[in-house]
Amino acid sequence: MKNPYSERMYIIGAMIVLPILYFIFRLFILQVMDTSYKLSASSNVLRNVTQYPARGLIYDRNGELLVYNQPVYDLMVVPGKLAPFDTAEFCQILDITKEYVDRELKKAREYSMFRSSVFLKQISSLTYAVLQEKLYKFPGFYVQPRTLRNYSGDIAAHILGYVGEVDRQMIEQNPGYAMGDYIGITGVERTYEEELRGIKGNNVFLVDVHNRIRGPYQDGRLNSPAELGNDLKLSLDAVIQEYGEKLMRNKIGSIVAIEPATGEILSLVSSPSYHPELLVGRVRSQNFRTLASDTLNPLFNRALMAHYPAGSAFKVINGLVALQEGIVHEHTRHTCPGHYTVGRLTVRCRFHTTPVAMPAAVQVSCNTYFCHIFRDLLDHPKYGSVTNGFNVWAGHVRSFGLGERLDTDFPNELRGNVPLAGYYDHFYGENRWRSLQLISLAIGQGELSVTPIQMANMTAAIANRGYYITPHIVRKIKNSDADNSKQEKIFTSIDSVFFEPVIEGMHRAVNGPDGGTARVAQVEGLDICGKTGTAENPHGDDHSVFIAFAPRDNPRIALAVYVENAGWGSAMAAPIASLIIEKYLTGSVSREWLENRILEADFINREIALADGQEN
Amino acid sequence: MGRKINIWTNVDWLTVLVCLIMLFIGWISIYSAVYDDAHQSIFDTSQRYGKQLIWIIAAIFIAAAVLMTDTKLFLFFSYFFYAFTILLLVAVLFFGTEVNASKSWFQLAGVQIQPAEFAKLATALALAQFLSTTKLKMHDAKNLFITATIIFLPVLLILLQPDVGSSIVFFAFILVLYREGLTGYVIFFMILFGILSLLALLMNEINMIALLVFTSFAAWIIVGRSRKLSVRSGLIFLVVSSIVMTIYRIFSPQTPIDVQLIVAAVAGGSMLLIISLLYRIRHAPIVAGFMIAALLYTWSVDYVFDNVLMPHQRSRINIVLGFDDDPRGQSYNINQSKIAIGSGGLTGKGFLQGTQTKFNFVPEQSTDFIFCTIGEEWGFVGSLLVLGLFVFLLLRLIFLAERQRSPFARIYGYGVIAVLFIHVAINIGMTIGVVPVIGIPLPFISYGGSSIWAFTIMLFIFLKFDAGRMEYIK
Numbered sequence A: 001m002k003n004p005y006s007e008r009m010y011i012i013g014a015m016i017v018l019p020i021l022y023f024i025f026r027l028f029i030l031q032v033m034d035t036s037y038k039l040s041a042s043s044n045v046l047r048n049v050t051q052y053p054a055r056g057l058i059y060d061r062n063g064e065l066l067v068y069n070q071p072v073y074d075l076m077v078v079p080g081k082l083a084p085f086d087t088a089e090f091c092q093i094l095d096i097t098k099e100y101v102d103r104e105l106k107k108a109r110e111y112s113m114f115r116s117s118v119f120l121k122q123i124s125s126l127t128y129a130v131l132q133e134k135l136y137k138f139p140g141f142y143v144q145p146r147t148l149r150n151y152s153g154d155i156a157a158h159i160l161g162y163v164g165e166v167d168r169q170m171i172e173q174n175p176g177y178a179m180g181d182y183i184g185i186t187g188v189e190r191t192y193e194e195e196l197r198g199i200k201g202n203n204v205f206l207v208d209v210h211n212r213i214r215g216p217y218q219d220g221r222l223n224s225p226a227e228l229g230n231d232l233k234l235s236l237d238a239v240i241q242e243y244g245e246k247l248m249r250n251k252i253g254s255i256v257a258i259e260p261a262t263g264e265i266l267s268l269v270s271s272p273s274y275h276p277e278l279l280v281g282r283v284r285s286q287n288f289r290t291l292a293s294d295t296l297n298p299l300f301n302r303a304l305m306a307h308y309p310a311g312s313a314f315k316v317i318n319g320l321v322a323l324q325e326g327i328v329h330e331h332t333r334h335t336c337p338g339h340y341t342v343g344r345l346t347v348r349c350r351f352h353t354t355p356v357a358m359p360a361a362v363q364v365s366c367n368t369y370f371c372h373i374f375r376d377l378l379d380h381p382k383y384g385s386v387t388n389g390f391n392v393w394a395g396h397v398r399s400f401g402l403g404e405r406l407d408t409d410f411p412n413e414l415r416g417n418v419p420l421a422g423y424y425d426h427f428y429g430e431n432r433w434r435s436l437q438l439i440s441l442a443i444g445q446g447e448l449s450v451t452p453i454q455m456a457n458m459t460a461a462i463a464n465r466g467y468y469i470t471p472h473i474v475r476k477i478k479n480s481d482a483d484n485s486k487q488e489k490i491f492t493s494i495d496s497v498f499f500e501p502v503i504e505g506m507h508r509a510v511n512g513p514d515g516g517t518a519r520v521a522q523v524e525g526l527d528i529c530g531k532t533g534t535a536e537n538p539h540g541d542d543h544s545v546f547i548a549f550a551p552r553d554n555p556r557i558a559l560a561v562y563v564e565n566a567g568w569g570s571a572m573a574a575p576i577a578s579l580i581i582e583k584y585l586t587g588s589v590s591r592e593w594l595e596n597r598i599l600e601a602d603f604i605n606r607e608i609a610l611a612d613g614q615e616n
Numbered sequence B: 001m002g003r004k005i006n007i008w009t010n011v012d013w014l015t016v017l018v019c020l021i022m023l024f025i026g027w028i029s030i031y032s033a034v035y036d037d038a039h040q041s042i043f044d045t046s047q048r049y050g051k052q053l054i055w056i057i058a059a060i061f062i063a064a065a066v067l068m069t070d071t072k073l074f075l076f077f078s079y080f081f082y083a084f085t086i087l088l089l090v091a092v093l094f095f096g097t098e099v100n101a102s103k104s105w106f107q108l109a110g111v112q113i114q115p116a117e118f119a120k121l122a123t124a125l126a127l128a129q130f131l132s133t134t135k136l137k138m139h140d141a142k143n144l145f146i147t148a149t150i151i152f153l154p155v156l157l158i159l160l161q162p163d164v165g166s167s168i169v170f171f172a173f174i175l176v177l178y179r180e181g182l183t184g185y186v187i188f189f190m191i192l193f194g195i196l197s198l199l200a201l202l203m204n205e206i207n208m209i210a211l212l213v214f215t216s217f218a219a220w221i222i223v224g225r226s227r228k229l230s231v232r233s234g235l236i237f238l239v240v241s242s243i244v245m246t247i248y249r250i251f252s253p254q255t256p257i258d259v260q261l262i263v264a265a266v267a268g269g270s271m272l273l274i275i276s277l278l279y280r281i282r283h284a285p286i287v288a289g290f291m292i293a294a295l296l297y298t299w300s301v302d303y304v305f306d307n308v309l310m311p312h313q314r315s316r317i318n319i320v321l322g323f324d325d326d327p328r329g330q331s332y333n334i335n336q337s338k339i340a341i342g343s344g345g346l347t348g349k350g351f352l353q354g355t356q357t358k359f360n361f362v363p364e365q366s367t368d369f370i371f372c373t374i375g376e377e378w379g380f381v382g383s384l385l386v387l388g389l390f391v392f393l394l395l396r397l398i399f400l401a402e403r404q405r406s407p408f409a410r411i412y413g414y415g416v417i418a419v420l421f422i423h424v425a426i427n428i429g430m431t432i433g434v435v436p437v438i439g440i441p442l443p444f445i446s447y448g449g450s451s452i453w454a455f456t457i458m459l460f461i462f463l464k465f466d467a468g469r470m471e472y473i474k
């Protein structure tokens, strides 16, 4: 039986043979006729050299350069291309030992015979110049240009953050990175990594048997140039930052200054700090270990992460809440006998004229007054229960950005704590707690804790009479549409009309004719409004706290200062705030005596001395 | 029960030999591709070449086992096996291991199983079973529908994984349909327009023209009644083109090779045209018309792509074709692959002497791009040998398929031929840059247990049918 279509086997045969004939024809062209491939490959080897882009530069708000790049060179090795070489000369040029050479070559061989490994990282330009001339004697080695960070000053380490090499885990999470790439690890370097890093390029070179680059392969048609990272313009004022760090020397604590109208961070000091150059290059890991084991914890960014009690400065918020809720009005007065006593509980107050209404109560920081209004608020019958009253209070407090992350453009920001009703339910039992048990909240103590940046932001909201703009450190990104300067106003739950009495009190606290708590902060003509605080510290001396903004109308700066273990708010924090405001608004400092007093104050050594004394 | 025939004397040992040579070439090429100083023994089972040897040995046992299996089993279970494979393809979508964003593998007790590999075999068997139904009318709408379903159901499921490479393989079964009587026009236009649309987008104009010249030439031979005349004109074409090329070599070697090719092709073509006019060959205008139509069509595809499609549609096509979203830099890889092969020259650099394949990180060096190593180390001679082996194997299989008495065996044989052929065509076409990058292995040569085993099982089932063809009584 003859299959009717068996003729088709010839056609199928042709359909199979012809494409393969075409392949053979193409292969003949490729392998025999076309000589360009052999030229590029016969005894030569192509080398891919990654072009690392320089990271974007970082400027302060006035265009002063803060972070730039310095060229360094990584010496690479391809073990499969090594030939015997003069080890002694090699070691002498690079200032390394023979053991180092053996160890690194072994590592490289274990990784791959035919792929590049880093042999020696970050050779200086000087060594590179010498090496470059002799490199032909060392086949298998070549040099890869890199850049490292360099800093024009020794300020703002916590803001800028640092850059490090990616590790295996980071590569798995971000497939765009390869071994040896740098990545921002903290601070702005981390938040704006994508902008700063640029785009890696690749150059393909022809390399001859003597390990010399003969030129770009195919006239560089396969090359992709590296694209520079985008520059950042910070809102930071380098002068104020440097001054703040100087004032905070030998003190533990933090300063955060914000421009209220924009939410731009003018200064963010966390003390003690470190020189940013310590975390650059080959010395980084060793310095990091030293810094990490320092008991004063200089790597810890107190401005964003330290939890402090709000202290008396928080009274302004309680005042605002009471006004908003109609518990008091501007002229409601309370008498102060020098203490607030209910049963066996006594909250002390200082001596001052009495009775006091809102402005005066803020001015003299009257504990009695604020205990009264706080309890009147929580116990007010319109809420039905203390729990409800408490929830109303907590809602107002949270509207100032307390108790939650502000979502600034910093990594690692913490939330602070505004307690929930559930916390007290757990502690005392449901509906078993009374306003009296929460009385420490009236004066900013108790379960309430805040970070310095939250306090500064809260102050900015007061300065703005009822709104804030999420604080941020980056103002502009070059080559990017993102404009950080215009951001949304976030309104607090307090109407703007209620701010005046409180601000009047803050103004009087600094400038008041009769007994302000922060007279030391007064500067003629600057109209500073402020509120001292003393944050009770169960572990030692109280922390000195001060919040302030200036001028009173159209404020240009709002800030919070925390100095640990420095006692009264008026002792340390208020003068520091005042000096910074003066420096920022006038460009100079008139009160040299005050400046010297602050500069000489040393709370770190004192502690060490005390600790030593106790040991003896 | 038919007569008992000794399998071992009836097996087509020529095919087995070619197959073994290929496995051997694959093994030493993998050795050369991943060779480094640290692991010099070719038997080192911690390295890919050592593992490949294990898989080759296992494949030999699998082949022997297949040869000892009763062919009735394949006949009897073909639909069942097909259904089971479809089930596996569905299951892998839900329970498969995700690698590179596609779910193609089952991970079972440390062994990777790729249902798509079995689907090729199962489809070949099911297709053979269905088409061998006595007095089947191919062009009956219902039958066409069932045939299409058998072929395209696995394609659909594999596309869902998604694994474009494996799904394209199934289109090769159209070759089987053609052999069994599907009208040639369907095949011709399907293939033509498919290939033209794809190529118009993928290739540069020069490659396109070269390809069209060859296709037209092929069309000529096929359409032409007088084979003698066709072959003669073919020879004339080659001679004239070669003369032109030689002249270029001697007098103007710096002229771009593409220009040389076009001039050579045009010269050869004009010669053919003159001959066809002299001999009054009626097909010449048809072939010329085809060329012009194809060129116009190519141009129109480009035009539609660039001017009619919306940007997002364009980018989708680009992604499918491997232009965009190219994390491994495929155009760069192809260039590396071509450099490696091109640097091999006529006789190659010699065993283990290849530098390009080692230094330039041609991707998937031991799997999809194994042909680079062969091209670099053994040169054009080596390439020719490997391609020659494949041509021999495929033609031998056509011969074997045609001598089958059972339609089932013949159809299945063509199924094997089709699958093998499309793998060779796509894989080698890819390494020399005439086919887009589609990651499928080179049969019997590429590294990988499942690929070797799948091809072995497929081929040896057919050899088993062939060995037992005398006992077929139905």
Ligand SMILES: [Zn+2]
Pocket (backbone or CB within 6 Å): A336, A338, A339, A349, A350, A352, A365, A366, A367, A368, A369
């Ligand atoms: Zn009082």
